[in-house]
Amino acid sequence: MSKKLFFIFCGILFFSIPQDVFSQQIALLKYHGGGDWYANRATSLPNLVNFSNQNIHTHLSQEIPDVSPDSPQIFNYPFIHMTGHGNVFFTDADVQNLRKYLLNGGFLHIDDNYGMDKYIRKEIKKLFPEKELKELPPSHPIFSSYYKFPDGLPKIHEHDGKRPQAFGIFDENGRLILLYTYESDLGDGWESEEIHNDPLEIREKALKMGANILYYIFTN
Secondary structure, three states, X not given: OOHXXXXXXXXXXHHHOOOOOOOOOEEEEOOEOOOOOOOOOOOHHHHHHHHHHHHOOOOOOOOOOEEOOOXXXXXXXXXXXXXXXXXXXXXXXXXXXXXXXXXXXXXXXXXXXXXXXXXXXXXXHHHOOOOOOEEOOOOOHHHOOOOOOOOOOOOOOOOOOOOOEEEEEEOOOOOEEEEEEEOOOHHHHHOOHHHHOOOHHHHHHHHXXXXXXHHHHHOO
16 A cells, blocks of 8 residues: 555544544434324423533534434434333334344433333333343442432432332443333433423432433443
8 A cells, every 4th residue: 555545544544433422413212103202302302412511521412303213314323212101112124223223332211201111111022032121230330420329210200109220231242222211200300490390409310310321321
């Protein structure tokens, strides 16, 4: 290789490497089944992005697009959020595409907005029939990646009075590829104050835990 071609190659390689892993865009999963995938859509993720950009030095885009699980566009987003209250259904095409996305570097955060649990567990099993959801202990680094949550996932909204739990699916290398937060309702805590009239302490707790998730995923 000539010296000129060598420097051209090095330049292409340099500019193809992301200069800031925090300069990304996250998306909301628009799934099938009739459930309200758009729950919290207006302020939840935008508020989380704003909080993270201001407090943990991310540079996330303010635009939060919707993306379908069977769409090739899903591969444009390193972090995808999913929420709702009701039914969820993944088609075969959804399963094939979403599984490929997750096993090739993608990440899915599912936040039960109360009422999703009995549906989403079946769909997670369709995605990964060979894997089990594992509860993350309070010692898992996602609970201390930036802010400290020594007791694990915080309780944001009361529904059934059950304790909050975080479950994960891991790939063969131990990378967390799917996080399911249950009986916490982080997304409601991310919403603007006037929507649920949550006290500042509760909203900050939810936003800090959301920022932890983003920080952990973008640095691992």
